[in-house]
Every structure is written in structure tokens, then in C-alpha cells.
Amino acid sequence: MSLTSNPPSSGGALSSASQSRQTLKRSVQQAFDDPVERGAGPIGYQSKVRVVDRYKVIGFISSGTYGRVYKAVGRHGQPGEFAIKKFKPDKEGEQIQYTGISQSAIREMALCSELSHMNVIRLCEIILEDKCIFMVFEYAEHDLLQIIHHHTQPTRHPIPPATVKSIMFQLLNGCQYLHANWVLHRDLKPANIMVTSGGEVKVGDLGLARLFNKPLHSLYSGDKVVVTIWYRAPELLLGSRHYTPAIDTWAIGCIFAELLSLRPIFKGEEAKMDSKKTVPFQRNQMQKIVEIMGLPRKETWPHLVNMPEYNQLQTLSASSHSKNGGSNLEKWYFSTINSHSATSMPTSNASLGAEGYKLLSGLLEYDPEKRLTAQAALQHPFFSTGDKVSANCFEGMKMEYPHRRVSQDDNDIRTGSLPGTKRSGLPDDSRPMKRMKE
Amino acid sequence: MAANYWESSQRRRWQFTREGLEDLRKKLEDEDPNLVQGYPLPQLRHLSIYFNQQVARLGKRLGVRQQAMATAQLYIRRFYTKVEIRRTNPYLVLATAVYLACKMEECPHHIRLVVSEGRTLWPDFFSNDTSKLGECEFFLISEMSSQMIVHHPYRTLTSLQGTFSLTQEESNLAWSIINDHYMTDLPLLFAPHIIALMAILLALVLRPNQTGVQSAGNAAGGLASAAHAALSSAGSLKSSNPDKANGSSRTKVQRLASWLAESNIDIEAIVDCTQEIISFYEVQEQYNEKLTREQINRFVKARSLDK
Structure with missing residues (x-):
């Protein structure tokens, strides 16, 4: 494998040296360097954090040309709720391969990592796992x-x-x-x-x-x-x-x-x-x-x-x-x-x-x-002029808007088995498509 | 923030003190001392010269702009503060850095093209499999925490060209000094505007000494000696006593000096920066490409990192 090394497969001083260190406390990095710990198969990149370990997905929000968005809550006391945007790999359903990340995904990842403003949706983290990109945002109702x-x-x-x-x-x-x-x-x-x-x-x-x-x-x-x-x-x-x-x-x-x-x-x-x-x-x-x-x-x-x-x-x-x-x-x-x-x-x-x-x-x-x-x-x-501008656009309102519809059809963020399911119940579906392939 | 260096991830997350940087690297080496001892490598600056050359070769084949190559080199440097080099295939890492940098700098190349050019340049160390590069991209981005927007000194240089009435020649020299600084730790230690000012200062001081002008990278001897003059000049700037003028470049140095004196810019940092680049030019003279290549190729082959 290209990125991380196999321990030499056949004997030698190095091999025994690396085995003698098995008892030492390992860094996460080393853990995924080691094929034994990760089970069979070729070694390669593996995320240090797993999206399902960090978040509990509670529903599916929408899908688009980029992939899907899920609603989730943190498993480790992270406050609030989250919207996790999963970029779909190029060929859903087939054997997924690394094909290079699209330029627009790269731009969005890079920009969202830099921006920080109360009126711009906040990125919490990005998890690169199993050939997929998960962008975790604060949730908005x-x-x-x-x-x-x-x-x-x-x-x-x-x-x-x-x-x-x-x-x-x-x-x-x-x-x-x-x-x-x-x-x-x-x-x-x-x-x-x-x-x-x-x-x-x-x-x-x-x-x-x-x-x-x-x-x-x-x-x-x-x-x-x-x-x-x-x-x-x-x-x-x-x-x-x-x-x-x-x-x-x-x-x-x-x-x-x-x-x-x-x-x-x-x-x-x-x-x-x-x-x-x-x-x-x-x-x-x-x-x-x-x-x-x-x-x-x-x-x-x-x-x-x-x-x-x-x-x-x-x-x-x-x-x-x-x-x-x-x-x-x-x-x-x-x-x-x-x-x-x-x-x-x-x-x-x-x-x-x-x-x-x-x-x-x-x-x-x-x-x-x-x-x-x-x-x-x-x-x-x-x-x-006129009424003072409030930082809360619902200030003084008696009614509450209905909450975002979250479906339970597809809660498996790791496989995401139903490609192309549009968000239901809102007229956005009928809106003209605007994206053209880069 | 994307346009504001002061709030950027570059300043918040990727600017280190010398000690901090040393600790990071020491920690990486200490994780596996046998690996480090088993595969000795040349000093980091020599490795960086080698990477710079390889990035330039690939960049030339792909027709990549200098700024994208600068971005790629910074990605490589960041990555190797977090990952022990002997655990990676540097050829794959640098090709991936170029591939990613081109997307960030809005001059993208198809992954297949990057892989086929890599294969041509390093046939014994580079897989034909594009998924290897795609996988390495995940590794690279993950280690950089998706912080891919970088601030380069080139922009400051361009915007200050007029302020200091730089001639084309002086400006080109400053530009090539900036190119060279990617082979040092300077981009992990100082703000881009400090680097740019160092490059301008050095270019102005070197300008009368024609030997340095042609190629900053190759005329290291001329540069080093002339750079000492730059240092003392910077020292006199600090004590705000810059009135030993003779010739037009001296006058420009004076103008730079008074400009700096009126600004809030950290002159100590510029002095520090100048010393670092001069010491790099000295180290560059001892660079042995063959030895460097052999030592890299040895661990890549022995550890089957090219597979």
C-alpha cells in the first residue's frame, strides 16, 4: 500500500523490532498503519474518527446532486443538533473507488473550514471515512x-x-x-x-x-x-x-x-x-x-x-x-x-x-x-428607521413554524442505499435544476 | 478566514514557534526510533530541496503556475509535521499535493493525467492506479484538517512593488527568493507579509551585486555574502539609523526602512527571517541530489511503500 507501510512480511531485524513494540502504547496513526489491528485486507487511509461513533443519525433531510443530508445528534455530549452532508461517491451502488474529490467539494470544504460568522452556517468538522466525505454542520430547524x-x-x-x-x-x-x-x-x-x-x-x-x-x-x-x-x-x-x-x-x-x-x-x-x-x-x-x-x-x-x-x-x-x-x-x-x-x-x-x-x-x-x-x-x-432590527427574526411572534421534515426511510448514513430520493413535501422539487456538471 | 490572514487557519493552526515545530518532529521520530535509525535521511532542508525539484518537474509537465506549486509545497510541509516521512511514499504525497493544490488554485488537472505524469517521472516508485492518489488525497486533507486555503507572500510583494518603486529586476529577484523560502520552515514560522518584506529587503540589498540577480537559487555564494550586508542593513533599520545612502537601491532600502519604522511590522521577525534564508542558501551548497534520492528511494523500496 502506498500511504502507510506494511510491516515487512518476511523476517529480518526490522520485523522483530516492530513486533516487540506491539506492547507499547500505540498512537491512533499507528493503529491504522497496522493491518493486524484492522483485520484483513489491504491497508490504506483510515479515518481517525468514525462518523457513526461520533454521531447518532436521527433522520434523512434531503438529497441533491452532491449527495445527501442527514440530521444527527452527538454521541459524546456535543451540544445541539447537526446536519451531516454526505458527498456521494461517484458511483453509488457499485464497488466504491477513490476517484479524486471534485473541485466543488474541495472548495466547499476549504471555505467552510475558514469561515466563521453568526450569519453563515457553521461547520463543526469534516470526517473523511470509507471513501466518503461527511461535512458536519450546525443544524437549522x-x-x-x-x-x-x-x-x-x-x-x-x-x-x-x-x-x-x-x-x-x-x-x-x-x-x-x-x-x-x-x-x-x-x-x-x-x-x-x-x-x-x-x-x-x-x-x-x-x-x-x-x-x-x-x-x-x-x-x-x-x-x-x-x-x-x-x-x-x-x-x-x-x-x-x-x-x-x-x-x-x-x-x-x-x-x-x-x-x-x-x-x-x-x-x-x-x-x-x-x-x-x-x-x-x-x-x-x-x-x-x-x-x-x-x-x-x-x-x-x-x-x-x-x-x-x-x-x-x-x-x-x-x-x-x-x-x-x-x-x-x-x-x-x-x-x-x-x-x-x-x-x-x-x-x-x-x-x-x-x-x-x-x-x-x-x-x-x-x-x-x-x-x-x-x-x-x-x-x-x-x-x-421604523421598528428596531432584532437579532431574532421570530421575536414577538406567537406562532411557531413547523419543524423541518425528517424522514426515517434512510437512516443508514454509511450505506445510503436509495440514491436520488428528493426531499418530500416542499415545492423545491419542482424548481428548475440549476447545476451543470463542471 | 479566506481573505484575512489574521483570522485564517494558517495563522491560527499552521504557524509555529521554532521550538513547537521541533517538538512536533521529535515526537514523530520518537514514535518509532528503529524506523528512524534504520533509514537515515539527509537534513530536512536537503529533503525539501529534493521535493522542490520533484514538484517543479511535475509542475512543468503539467504546466502548473508557480503559486499552485507553492501551495503544494506548503501542503507537503504541513503534512510531514504530522506524519513520519518514512511511513509514506514521498513521490505519491507530492504528486497528490500538486493535484490538490491545482484544484484549490483554480487550475485543476485530471487525476489520470497527474498519475500518468507521475508514472513517467518516477516509474519505479509510482503506481499506475489512480485510486492510490485518490486515497492519498484523503490522507493529506485529513491531516491538514481540510484547511487548504493558504496565504502566500506573492500578493504582498505585488502590492508593494509600487510603494518601493521596485524595478522588474528587483521584483523578479524578490519573487525568486519567495520561491526559495518554500524549501525552508519559514512558511510555518512567519506571516506571509514578513516573508515578502524579507524578500524585498534582500532583493534591494542584493541588487547592486549583480551576481545574485540571475538566479537566487544557484548563485548561493554571491547571495550569502550579499545577504550579510542585508542583515546589517536590517540591523540599522532596527536602530532607525538608515542614512548611509549611496546609489538608488540604497535609497530604496532607506525608503523601506522608514516605511517599516512607521508601520507596526515586527522588524525582529524580518531579521530572523533573513538569517534563516541566508543559512538556507549556505546549506544549499552542500546539497547532494544523488545521496538524497538514494536515501529516499531506499526506504520506499525496502518498506514497499510504492506498492
């Missing part, structure tokens, strides 16, 4: 997708304004931390924003995150298309190859709108790649944006004309409601926040007022250079 969904049942009732405000502040705060550390998230969407039962918002799933401080070649060249299409920034839709922090703040603008209206603001249909694997222009998604925001104009977005898909814009039509192709966002915002005020609903978002509109329009600014940065958004009067 809720996510924004769940919370938004809950407010559509049985009838639509708005998320309370104080909750919206707190969620937005915490989300921007986590995002600002990432950007200050040269990390782009690249896949912000409600399902990836976790909320603990204490009302702390945590940016999660850094599976597509990347450092942008030293782009060796254009960030575009690695993975083809990034960010779930409904939250994808217009510059990406228009073919920009340069990711900037502004793509994350556009997504946050979309999330803000969704917290208010309880539906994705730009719910386009993804154009699939054709057989030649060229990336198509996402006409439908761009059309949805134009319907509310009006057509982007080179007068207010100077680099617009340099966008690879600029010519496609001509084929889109501004909404018939918009005057001269201008923006309908203001109208959209006020009709949304006031929509429940006339009814008997106790809560209305009307109190979010004009500052809410200004923040929204700053985040949904077409020109990425003029778009609000996370840092600037945190300074926005929206947060300093």
Missing part, C-alpha cells in the same frame, strides 16, 4: 423556502414586517461577511438560507461558492452556469463572464421581493442547453425581469452594450403596463405590501414603507456597478 411556503398555507398571509426586516438584515450581514472575505456565494435562494429555531439567519450551502480575489482565468470558465435561474442576475443572463459580488446582491433583492409577495418575483422557465452544449440565452427569464423592471437602457447601464447577448434584448418587449418601458417595480412593491391591509389580516407589510422600496430597487438595480453592495445595503435607512 427552518429555511426561507419553508417559511415562505408556510405563509401560503392554507391561504396567503404575509410574513410579519419585523421578521422580514430581521431576515434581510441578517442575510445581508452574512453576505457582507462573505464578500469582505472575497467569497462569492453564487447560489443564494430561499432554500439555501437557513433559520435556526432561535431566529438566527444563516447563509448555507456554499457548494458553489468561490474565492474571487485571485481569478486565474475568468471565473466563467470553470463551471458553466451558476445560480438558480430565478435569482440569476441580469448581467449573467446577458452573457457576462465575470462574476462579481453584485450577482449575490441581485439574488438577495429577489429573496426580499419573495419574502413580501410569497412567490418568486421573476419566475422564468429555464432554456435547456442544446445538444452542442452551448449555453442558450435565457429569454424567458430575462422577459420576466423586463416585465417588472422595464428594459435595461444603456443610458443608465453604460456597459450594457458590451454584453454578449445585448442584441437579444431587442427581441424582448417591455410590459404593456409600463410607461415607455420604464420600471413597474414601485407599483409592484406598493401593491404587494398593501395587498393585505384592506383585509382583516392582523399583519401587513405596509409599515415597511417607502424605504423598503428604495432598498429593493437598490438591490434590483440593473447596472451591477450601481447595485447596492451588501455593505451599503446594511447602512440603508430601511434598517435604521
Whole structure:
């Protein structure tokens, strides 16, 4: 074996020397160096800790392209609950082989090991065992997708304004931390924003995150298309190859709108790649944006004309409601926040007022250079006027959101026998797929 | 943190004192004294020169950028603070470090390509089996606690180029001194900006002495003597008396001196760093590649670590 040594198989001074030491106290390292202690078979890498020894899996949460997520509790008094993300080996079911870890898993492992912020999901440890990677995160009871969904049942009732405000502040705060550390998230969407039962918002799933401080070649060249299409920034839709922090703040603008209206603001249909694997222009998604925001104009977005898909814009039509192709966002915002005020609903978002509109329009600014940065958004009067921002987004709420659904179908984290089982009960399943193979 | 060295795992977990580093290595050797005695090895700096050469050979075949090779060398150095070298196949470890570093530095290569190039370079010591390298990747990452983001001095050098009006030549020299420091323990002992300042200082002091310019690695003699001048210069910086100027590089040294005096940078550390690299350049002159290779190959073969 390559990494660790066999004791020499045939006699010799070394062999007897190593046997005489058998009685000595062994380090863990030595323990897995020794084939006798590990039983038969070739020796190789073996984890010093075993995931099943450290954690008791209490249910299955979800699965995705990367693998599966399980809910677990510690066996050694580790406080709290955990979400263990297991990266699936390349060929599930067959004899598993070491094939090299994917670059995106490497990025997520490396980034999560460095980051530490109250609004970014916390990594507890990574266990590399039996050719699998287990990333152990703090557990969050809720996510924004769940919370938004809950407010559509049985009838639509708005998320309370104080909750919206707190969620937005915490989300921007986590995002600002990432950007200050040269990390782009690249896949912000409600399902990836976790909320603990204490009302702390945590940016999660850094599976597509990347450092942008030293782009060796254009960030575009690695993975083809990034960010779930409904939250994808217009510059990406228009073919920009340069990711900037502004793509994350556009997504946050979309999330803000969704917290208010309880539906994705730009719910386009993804154009699939054709057989030649060229990336198509996402006409439908761009059309949805134009319907509310009006057509982007080179007068207010100077680099617009340099966008690879600029010519496609001509084929889109501004909404018939918009005057001269201008923006309908203001109208959209006020009709949304006031929509429940006339009814008997106790809560209305009307109190979010004009500052809410200004923040929204700053985040949904077409020109990425003029778009609000996370840092600037945190300074926005929206947060300093009206109700005080609470660090607990559930503060003052009487109801409690339903807990995350955890299934008992697949509790065996070590084998994970049922590939491809999607999380059930939530509309996320129907959302467009966003990842393309690197 | 990814961009902030002060909160990085590099500073928190992978920066040691000399004594701390010595203890770690002593502990590894003490775990199995017979192994250590049975397979004597050249001093660590000579091993590091050998690894550096092998990483460079592999990197050249793969077309890997310098920064990725620097990352790979740092991974190797970290790994061997935790694992006794005689328990490993160094050729596999360094190829794995290059493979992993390329992914981290956003210039990935397919595992099959890395394995086939490794096989070409070290046919007697390298398995054709890609799963061996994949397994070693688990070992490497696990020993590094998944802390794979590293901070290099190159960035500080680039950002200070203008501040000290470095010529292309001076800058190249500083760059190659940084390349060389990966063959020492310096990256485990000092912050990257300290290393960068040491390299700039040395480059400025060496600059008038043309012998050192061409290749810092090969002109060790010239470097060593000129570096003593750097040391005394650094000493005078410390006592903030840097006004023995003659020539433009001297003026630049002066500028660096006053810049340092106004900063909170630990000048002692730069002096320390300078001494370490000079002593490395002296040790480098005694390097015997053949002997080093034979001693490594001996334990790999005898212990069947290449299987």
C-alpha cells in the first residue's frame, strides 16, 4: 500500500523490532498503519474518527446532486443538533473507488473550514471515512423556502414586517461577511438560507461558492452556469463572464421581493442547453425581469452594450403596463405590501414603507456597478428607521413554524442505499435544476 | 478566514514557534526510533530541496503556475509535521499535493493525467492506479484538517512593488527568493507579509551585486555574502539609523526602512527571517541530489511503500 507501510512480511531485524513494540502504547496513526489491528485486507487511509461513533443519525433531510443530508445528534455530549452532508461517491451502488474529490467539494470544504460568522452556517468538522466525505454542520430547524411556503398555507398571509426586516438584515450581514472575505456565494435562494429555531439567519450551502480575489482565468470558465435561474442576475443572463459580488446582491433583492409577495418575483422557465452544449440565452427569464423592471437602457447601464447577448434584448418587449418601458417595480412593491391591509389580516407589510422600496430597487438595480453592495445595503435607512432590527427574526411572534421534515426511510448514513430520493413535501422539487456538471 | 490572514487557519493552526515545530518532529521520530535509525535521511532542508525539484518537474509537465506549486509545497510541509516521512511514499504525497493544490488554485488537472505524469517521472516508485492518489488525497486533507486555503507572500510583494518603486529586476529577484523560502520552515514560522518584506529587503540589498540577480537559487555564494550586508542593513533599520545612502537601491532600502519604522511590522521577525534564508542558501551548497534520492528511494523500496 502506498500511504502507510506494511510491516515487512518476511523476517529480518526490522520485523522483530516492530513486533516487540506491539506492547507499547500505540498512537491512533499507528493503529491504522497496522493491518493486524484492522483485520484483513489491504491497508490504506483510515479515518481517525468514525462518523457513526461520533454521531447518532436521527433522520434523512434531503438529497441533491452532491449527495445527501442527514440530521444527527452527538454521541459524546456535543451540544445541539447537526446536519451531516454526505458527498456521494461517484458511483453509488457499485464497488466504491477513490476517484479524486471534485473541485466543488474541495472548495466547499476549504471555505467552510475558514469561515466563521453568526450569519453563515457553521461547520463543526469534516470526517473523511470509507471513501466518503461527511461535512458536519450546525443544524437549522427552518429555511426561507419553508417559511415562505408556510405563509401560503392554507391561504396567503404575509410574513410579519419585523421578521422580514430581521431576515434581510441578517442575510445581508452574512453576505457582507462573505464578500469582505472575497467569497462569492453564487447560489443564494430561499432554500439555501437557513433559520435556526432561535431566529438566527444563516447563509448555507456554499457548494458553489468561490474565492474571487485571485481569478486565474475568468471565473466563467470553470463551471458553466451558476445560480438558480430565478435569482440569476441580469448581467449573467446577458452573457457576462465575470462574476462579481453584485450577482449575490441581485439574488438577495429577489429573496426580499419573495419574502413580501410569497412567490418568486421573476419566475422564468429555464432554456435547456442544446445538444452542442452551448449555453442558450435565457429569454424567458430575462422577459420576466423586463416585465417588472422595464428594459435595461444603456443610458443608465453604460456597459450594457458590451454584453454578449445585448442584441437579444431587442427581441424582448417591455410590459404593456409600463410607461415607455420604464420600471413597474414601485407599483409592484406598493401593491404587494398593501395587498393585505384592506383585509382583516392582523399583519401587513405596509409599515415597511417607502424605504423598503428604495432598498429593493437598490438591490434590483440593473447596472451591477450601481447595485447596492451588501455593505451599503446594511447602512440603508430601511434598517435604521421604523421598528428596531432584532437579532431574532421570530421575536414577538406567537406562532411557531413547523419543524423541518425528517424522514426515517434512510437512516443508514454509511450505506445510503436509495440514491436520488428528493426531499418530500416542499415545492423545491419542482424548481428548475440549476447545476451543470463542471 | 479566506481573505484575512489574521483570522485564517494558517495563522491560527499552521504557524509555529521554532521550538513547537521541533517538538512536533521529535515526537514523530520518537514514535518509532528503529524506523528512524534504520533509514537515515539527509537534513530536512536537503529533503525539501529534493521535493522542490520533484514538484517543479511535475509542475512543468503539467504546466502548473508557480503559486499552485507553492501551495503544494506548503501542503507537503504541513503534512510531514504530522506524519513520519518514512511511513509514506514521498513521490505519491507530492504528486497528490500538486493535484490538490491545482484544484484549490483554480487550475485543476485530471487525476489520470497527474498519475500518468507521475508514472513517467518516477516509474519505479509510482503506481499506475489512480485510486492510490485518490486515497492519498484523503490522507493529506485529513491531516491538514481540510484547511487548504493558504496565504502566500506573492500578493504582498505585488502590492508593494509600487510603494518601493521596485524595478522588474528587483521584483523578479524578490519573487525568486519567495520561491526559495518554500524549501525552508519559514512558511510555518512567519506571516506571509514578513516573508515578502524579507524578500524585498534582500532583493534591494542584493541588487547592486549583480551576481545574485540571475538566479537566487544557484548563485548561493554571491547571495550569502550579499545577504550579510542585508542583515546589517536590517540591523540599522532596527536602530532607525538608515542614512548611509549611496546609489538608488540604497535609497530604496532607506525608503523601506522608514516605511517599516512607521508601520507596526515586527522588524525582529524580518531579521530572523533573513538569517534563516541566508543559512538556507549556505546549506544549499552542500546539497547532494544523488545521496538524497538514494536515501529516499531506499526506504520506499525496502518498506514497499510504492506498492
